[in-house]
Amino acid sequence: MSRRNTASKSAVLHLIQQSDCALSQEMVADRLRTDINRSTIYRILNRFVEDGLVHRVVGEDGRQYFARCSGCTPEVHRHDHPHFHCTACERVECLSEPVNISIPAGYRAQFLNVTVSGLCGDCSSDHEKAPSAGGRKGLS
């Protein structure tokens, strides 16, 4: 079951590799010039995860976001970095500093998902300037 190259696959991969933050299926669809079916995008993304090209992040909202493996070589994959999920602009970005969680003896760790949510730099300063503006979502 070897992989085949298709325009859709290349387009999605390119998008994710260019992006400086993790993308949801919806974000991918929005940024593509051509229309690709929703299920197809999901399937492409899941295949990328299987193949180790991108990693999956579960956002604070429970949705899946996909990001390139920055700092990963084809040989070494480390996805133990935190993510910052901005509750205003919805950007999910990878932070660089790895985290180390110790788990109880006898447990087997498989995946790690670390997400800090709040306001990113841009939205944080927007917020200072316009504390009572209506544009943003549910932040006091």
Next chain:
Amino acid sequence: MSRRNTASKSAVLHLIQQSDCALSQEMVADRLRTDINRSTIYRILNRFVEDGLVHRVVGEDGRQYFARCSGCTPEVHRHDHPHFHCTACERVECLSEPVNISIPAGYRAQFLNVTVSGLCGDCSSDHEKAPSAGGRKGLS
């Protein structure tokens, strides 16, 4: 808009405070003697989160789990501990050791969600004993 005491609310709160792991809406419903409507359970849980009685954990599956604030006093709330989400038995438990994530300057952290998933102690040893058993979900 002050809160009112109802039997449903007490029942759910009691359940969560007794539980040693985080519970989803479904788990709460299953463990209640009386039937409480699904939306009502969600609403009760969300109110508890608002009021700082319990904290919300987003599992590896993107679902919401709710846990008592263990180690929290009414004055000091710290939810910077990791969670372990067992992919076999689906238990979500709070680990004690707090984590510290540093975020870029100008960012504002609001929530932290740290989840390690894999096999908990019980399921890990089950797994050793019966590597090819059929009962568990999608683990190689």
Next chain:
DNA sequence: ATCGTTATTGCGACAAATTTGCATTAACTT
């Protein structure tokens, strides 16, 4: 260059998790 195999796609349907509108009920205040 053509053919055959089968990975990939699109589409519709489905499933699960969570939220919302609305009428009804019931806590708590006065």
Next chain:
DNA sequence: AAGTTAATGCAAATTTGTCGCAATAACGAT
């Protein structure tokens, strides 16, 4: 005891992600 309105139940809607299936197209073999 009466009034106000938070809380509830129910149904419907939303959202996110998956699945089956038929049609398409990539790519190795001829």
